[in-house]
Structures are given as structure tokens and as C-alpha cells.
Amino acid sequence: MSSEALELGDDALIAAQRLAEWCASAPELEEDLALANIALDQLGAARLFLSYAGEADGRTEDDLAYLRDDREFRNCLLAELPNGDFAVTMAKLLFLAAAQKLRYDALAAGPDARLAAIAAKTRKETAYHLDHAARWVVRLGDGTAESHRRMQDAVDALWPYTHELGERAAWLALVEPVLAEATLDRPADGWAPAGGRDGVHTEHLSYLLAEMQVVHRAHPGARW
Amino acid sequence: MDDALLTQVEAAESDLRTAAAARLAASTFDEVIAADQKIEPRDAMPEAYRKTLIRQIAQHAHSEIIGMQPEGNWISRAPSLKRKAILLAKVQDEAGHGLYLYAAAETLGVSRADLVDALLDGRQKYSSIFNYPTLTWADVGAIGWLVDGAAIVNQVPLCRCSYGPYARAMIRVCKEESFHQRQGYEILHTLAHGTEAQHAMAQDALDRWWYPSLAMFGPPDADSTHSERSMAWKIKRFSNDELRQRFVDMCVGQAEILGLRIPDDGLRWNEQRGAYDFTAPDYAELMRVIKGDGPCNRQRIEHRRRAHAEGAWVREAAEAYARKHATATVAA
Amino acid sequence: MSGWPLWEVFVRPRRGLAHGHVGSLHAPDAEMALRNARDVYTRRQEGVSIWVVSAAAITASSPDEKDAFFDPAADKVYRHPTFYDVPEGAKHL
Numbered sequence: 329m330s331s332e333a334l335e336l337g338d339d340a341l342i343a344a345q346r347l348a349e350w351c352a353s354a355p356e357l358e359e360d361l362a363l364a365n366i367a368l369d370q371l372g373a374a375r376l377f378l379s380y381a382g383e384a385d386g387r388t389e390d391d392l393a394y395l396r397d398d399r400e401f402r403n404c405l406l407a408e409l410p411n412g413d414f415a416v417t418m419a420k421l422l423f424l425a426a427a428q429k430l431r432y433d434a435l436a437a438g439p440d441a442r443l444a445a446i447a448a449k450t451r452k453e454t455a456y457h458l459d460h461a462a463r464w465v466v467r468l469g470d471g472t473a474e475s476h477r478r479m480q481d482a483v484d485a486l487w488p489y490t491h492e493l494g495e496r497a498a499w500l501a502l503v504e505p506v507l508a509e510a511t512l513d514r515p516a517d518g519w520a521p522a523g524g525r526d527g528v529h530t531e532h533l534s535y536l537l538a539e540m541q542v543v544h545r546a547h548p549g550a551r552w
Numbered sequence: 553m554d555d556a557l558l559t560q561v562e563a564a565e566s567d568l569r570t571a572a573a574a575r576l577a578a579s580t581f582d583e584v585i586a587a588d589q590k591i592e593p594r595d596a597m598p599e600a601y602r603k604t605l606i607r608q609i610a611q612h613a614h615s616e617i618i619g620m621q622p623e624g625n626w627i628s629r630a631p632s633l634k635r636k637a638i639l640l641a642k643v644q645d646e647a648g649h650g651l652y653l654y655a656a657a658e659t660l661g662v663s664r665a666d667l668v669d670a671l672l673d674g675r676q677k678y679s680s681i682f683n684y685p686t687l688t689w690a691d692v693g694a695i696g697w698l699v700d701g702a703a704i705v706n707q708v709p710l711c712r713c714s715y716g717p718y719a720r721a722m723i724r725v726c727k728e729e730s731f732h733q734r735q736g737y738e739i740l741h742t743l744a745h746g747t748e749a750q751h752a753m754a755q756d757a758l759d760r761w762w763y764p765s766l767a768m769f770g771p772p773d774a775d776s777t778h779s780e781r782s783m784a785w786k787i788k789r790f791s792n793d794e795l796r797q798r799f800v801d802m803c804v805g806q807a808e809i810l811g812l813r814i815p816d817d818g819l820r821w822n823e824q825r826g827a828y829d830f831t832a833p834d835y836a837e838l839m840r841v842i843k844g845d846g847p848c849n850r851q852r853i854e855h856r857r858r859a860h861a862e863g864a865w866v867r868e869a870a871e872a873y874a875r876k877h878a879t880a881t882v883a884a
Numbered sequence: 885m886s887g888w889p890l891w892e893v894f895v896r897p898r899r900g901l902a903h904g905h906v907g908s909l910h911a912p913d914a915e916m917a918l919r920n921a922r923d924v925y926t927r928r929q930e931g932v933s934i935w936v937v938s939a940a941a942i943t944a945s946s947p948d949e950k951d952a953f954f955d956p957a958a959d960k961v962y963r964h965p966t967f968y969d970v971p972e973g974a975k976h977l
Contacts, residue, residue, distance in 0.1 A: 348627045348640055351640065351643055352643070355864075355866035356867060356910065358651070358910060358916075358924060361644055362920065364644035364647070368637060374633070394632075414862075414863070467912070470873055471872045543629050547746075547749060551742060552631045552634075658890065664887060867912075870912035870916070871912050
């Protein structure tokens with residue numbers, strides 16, 4: 329099984345599941361539509377990557393999404409962390425979309441033709457996600473005193489989890505200018521939790537999966 | 553199943569163009585209404601017409617927004633990734649439809665912020681149907697088939713409403729909603745032809761959603777307070793009971809194909825009327841739910857209030873940023 | 885409560901067609917309005933180009949001026965090609 333496809337598929341699936349939790353709860357109606365669009369893009373990417381990842385041993389996208397336990401998921405820890413407030417969600421999206429964009433760009437030019445075709449599609453979507461998150465991080469960072477405090481708190485709390493995202497230098501080159509424009513401090517590097525790529529997750533993932541998988545698992549073999 | 557309805561939407565759109573092209577000398581409000589032309593935002597109009605429209609369009613917009621909750625409740629648990637994507641896109645459409653409708657109401661001189669306040673403090677209502685809980689995955693199917701089906705029957709005539717912005721919003725909404733009813737019907741069809749447990753889940757959903765769906769058309773004509781004047785103003789084109797009958801007649805054949813039983817022992821074809829006789833919904837229950845005592849009224853409005861309150865700092869931050877940078881641009 | 889300002893949205897459906905008004909939305913500033921317009925009004929591939937205009941920046945004719953604005957054009961039938969008699973046999977006119 330392509331471990332790259334599985335990692336990218338799981339990142340996108342868990343991100344979609346978290347973003348969809350915002351449905352009917354966004355700060356304004358227009359943002360509800362925007363978050364749903366991003367969640368739909370992530371879900372679409374997840375389906376493409378998981379379908380490809382499962383082909384080798386005859387598993388479908390749903391087999392992989394619904395019938396694996398948390399120890400078998402390969403997503404980064406950042407994706408599974410709870411949404412928090414809107415600042416946390418936008419920081420998560422900024423950090424994840426920057427990493428996704430870099431990996432998609434590399435894949436699109438890579439040797440695996442199937443992955444390259446998927447990445448050619450998803451990199452355009454991710455560019456939009458990155459833009460959306462960056463605009464919000466800038467507005468919240470450079471908005472009111474309260475929004476600045478919340479945005480800085482979010483960046484500080486999530487920063488350790490960004491070490492797991494791969495290619496650090498290129499990633500920092502995408503993220504640091506956004507933080508600067510947002511008048512936010514770039515946190516110091518230090519604690520660097522990891523394990524997602526090996527299936528050792530935070531306590532949050534198993535709850536997320538319990539909810540996501542409950543109906544599917546209650547009716548083994550059923551069609552939907 | 554909605555080909556016929558979509559054809560009606562397109563006919564309404566083409567009649568709108570024909571009437572617009574007629575270049576009638578209509579200029580007063582009454583002449584425009586009589587000529588089947590559209591009233592536009594800055595035209596002179598009776599104050600009661602304006603108020604009736606604001607009330608109706610706002611109620612319609614609120615229904616779309618509150619309606620996101622019962623279905624949104626199942627996005628996280630949708631049993632396949634395909635169903636999850638479809639449901640998320642559908643609930644997103646509802647946000648979009650609420651947005652189009654608030655925009656139509658705003659052309660009448662109210663602000664969305666004021667309408668949202670009126671929803672949150674209970675001065676304006678939304679459709680009673682969304683005060684019922686979604687208890688199983690099959691409820692998502694039942695809402696698509698029955699609730700969206702009833703909504704479309706209600707909405708298609710609104711594509712011919714005399715107020716231009718409302719008619720145009722409804723044309724857009726109806727076109728986009730054509731997939732909503734089909735996805736619900738498809739869910740129920742799959743369940744009804746699946747395992748025994750799935751079939752039972754589908755029948756249970758139909759049992760619970762049938763009468764609340766019939767109640768969506770409002771009180772019987774004899775008790776309907778706003779109907780007559782709205783008909784004269786061509787805001788409304790058919791009575792509550794006419795639309796309810798149309799809905800029942802559509803559903804009977806569709807339920808047969810599903811292999812599910814509509815929970816009404818009184819349901820039978822009436823040769824004379826050329827329509828089905830059916831048991832009316834419990835209108836006393838409808839009034840109780842409208843007045844606030846349905847199973848989920850408190851929960852739905854509390855969710856909306858919380859989302860609105862928790863979003864306040866975000867909306868303020870964006871405004872503050874815009875103010876700062878507008879000044880900066882001018883200064884530069 | 886004030887709320888974000890209102891923006892009018894214009895979409896070019898396909899190359900070769902003019903931008904047409906499709907609706908409105910609320911946004912804190914022009915950049916966000918443009919992006920919101922993309923998310924709200926082009927979910928089904930309805931457009932290839934979007935304009936947003938602050939509703940406050942639009943100057944509109946008022947219904948009171950309708951007669952003065954638009955009636956004078958009514959008697960200028962000579963502006964339309966159908967006003968003219970074309971002699972029999974004349975082509976390419």
C-alpha cells in the first residue's frame with residue numbers, strides 16, 4: 329500500500345471531519361459556506377487518496393475510513409486536534425494547508441502518475457485553503473485586542489504540532505510571512521510531539537473515529 | 553421525480569422574461585400586479601405589502617438557517633464518504649439559500665442583522681418542521697424526500713411571486729434544490745431494499761416524518777390568517793390545502809416504489825375528486841410547535857444564539873481590520 | 885448591532901458574455917467579499933470572473949425620476965432600424 333497516499337488521505341479525511349463540525353456554527357453565514365467548501369475539498373481529496381491507497385489489497389475508500397482503528401490511521405496529530413475557537417481552526421488550516429500544498433506540489437511533479445494526477449487537482453484547492461486561512465489569520469491577528477490575543481494563543485498552542493508536518497524550511501517560508509503580516513510572534517521551536525505517521529495518536533482521534541464510524545460499523549456489510 | 557417541478561420553475565422564469573419584455577404602460581402598483589409584472593425594490597408599494605413580504609421572506613430565510621441543524625446533526629456520522637459529501641453539500645446549500653433570501657429581504661429596507669435579531673429573540677418564526685429531532689440516519693433520507701419535497705411544492709409557485717427579488721431568489725433556490733429531494737429518496741430506497749434493520753429504520757423515519765411534513769403547508773384554509781390578501785397581491789398563488797393535496801398525491805406512488813407504508817389508514821384514491829383522501833395532520837400539535845413547545849424548539853434557537861454570540865469577536869475583528877486598512881489605503 | 889457591509893455581486897458566466905448581477909452578500913472588506921462571492925455564487929461552475937461592488941457605492945436612478953429619465957426615449961422611433969422603409973430590391977442594408 330502506498331504510505332504516501334494513506335498519509336495524505338488520512339490528513340484530508342480527518343481535516344474534513346473537523347471542518348464539517350463547524351457546519352451551522354460559523355461566525356457569519358458567508359463563512360459557513362466557505363468552511364463547507366473547504367471541508368468538501370478535503371473530503372474529495374481524501375476519497376481519491378484512500379481509493380488509491382486501498383487498491384493494492386482490494387480495500388475501498390469506505391473500508392479504510394470506517395473499518396480501521398485509530399492505531400491504523402496515519403494522519404498528522406495536528407489534523408485531529410479539536411477545533412477550539414475560530415482562531416484555532418484558522419491556525420490549524422493555515423499550518424495544514426501549507427504542508428499539504430508542499431506535498432501536493434512535489435507529488436504533481438513526481439514519478440507516480442496516478443498520485444501526480446490526484447495532486448494536480450488537489451494542489452489548486454489547497455492554494456485556496458491556504459489563502460483563506462492566511463487572510464483570516466491576518467485579520468484576527470491585526471484586528472482587535474481580543475482577536476489578537478486569541479490568534480496568538482492559537483498559534484502558540486499549535487506550533488509544537490507543526491514539526492511533524494515535514495519539510496520545515498519550505499513550510500516556514502509559507503507560514504512566517506503570514507504571521508508577520510498578522511503582527512503575531514513566531515513561537516520558538518521546542519517541544520515537538522509526533523507519532524501520527526506511525527499510528528500513535530493523541531487521545532482525541534479515537535473519539536473522532538467512534539463518532540464517524542458508528543453507523544457504518546453497526547450494520548456490517550450493509551450498503552448505503 | 554422533480555422533472556415536472558423543474559419544468560415549472562423554468563416556465564416561471566420564462567414567463568418572468570415575457571412579462572418583462574411586454575413593455576406595458578403599467579406604472580402604479582395595482583397596474584403592475586394586474587399585468588403580472590414584477591414589483592421592484594424602489595417602486596412605490598403599500599406598506600402592508602412590504603411588511604407581509606419581509607415577514608414571509610425572513611421566515612423563509614430563518615427556516616433555511618435553522619434547517620441546517622437537524623441534517624447537520626448526521627454529517628459526522630454519515631455511513632459512507634459519498635453520503636457524507638452529499639449531505640455536507642446539501643446543508644451548505646441551505647446556508648446559501650438562507651443567504652439569498654436574507655438578501656431579497658434586505659431590498660425591502662431591513663438589514664440582515666435586524667432579521668437575525670428578530671429570529672434570536674423570537675419575534676420572527678421559522679418552519680415548525682425543524683423542531684423535530686433527527687434520530688437515525690434514515691431521518692436524513694426522510695427529510696430529503698418529504699420535507700424537501702413539501703418545500704419544493706410550496707416554493708415552485710413562489711417563483712411567480714409578484715416581488716421581483718423574491719421570485720428571482722426562489723428560481724435560483726428551486727433549481728439548486730432539485731438534487732436535495734432525489735438524494736433523500738435515494739437514501740430511503742437503498743435502506744428500504746437493504747437489510748431488515750435498514751428497512752425498519754426507513755419505515756420508522758417515514759412514520760415519524762409523515763404528519764409533520766403534511767403540517768408544513770400550514771393550517772387548513774379555513775383558519776389561514778394571511779392567505780386571502782397574499783393571493784390578491786400574487787405573493788401566494790395556491791391555498792395551503794391545495795398544495796397539501798398536491799403533495800400527498802405525489803407521495804403515494806413514490807412510497808409504493810420505496811416499498812414503505814405511509815402511516816395513514818384513511819389514505820385511499822377518491823375517484824370523484826381525482827385525488828387521494830387522507831388523514832389531516834394534528835393541527836393542534838402544529839400550533840403547539842409553532843408557539844415554541846415542539847421537541848427541539850429550545851435546542852435549535854439556543855444553538856443559533858450560541859453560534860451568533862461566539863462569532864461576535866470574529867465579526868468585530870474583521871471590521872476593525874477593515875477600518876484600519878481602509879484608512880491606511882486612503883493615507884497612502 | 886451593525887453587521888458587515890453589503891456588497892453586490894456580478895458574475896461573467898462564460899467567456900464572451902458580460903458580467904451580470906447575481907445577488908449580494910455581506911463581507912468585512914472587498915478582498916473577503918470577492919472570496920465570499922466565489923463560495924456563495926459559483927459553487928456550481930456558474931462563472932469565470934467575478935466583480936464585487938460595495939452597495940453603498942452604487943448610485944441608482946429613483947422611481948420618482950422614472951418618467952423624466954426613460955419616457956423621452958419612447959418617441960425616438962427613428963433610433964430603431966425598423967423605422968425605415970427599405971426600397972424593394974435593396975440588399976445588405
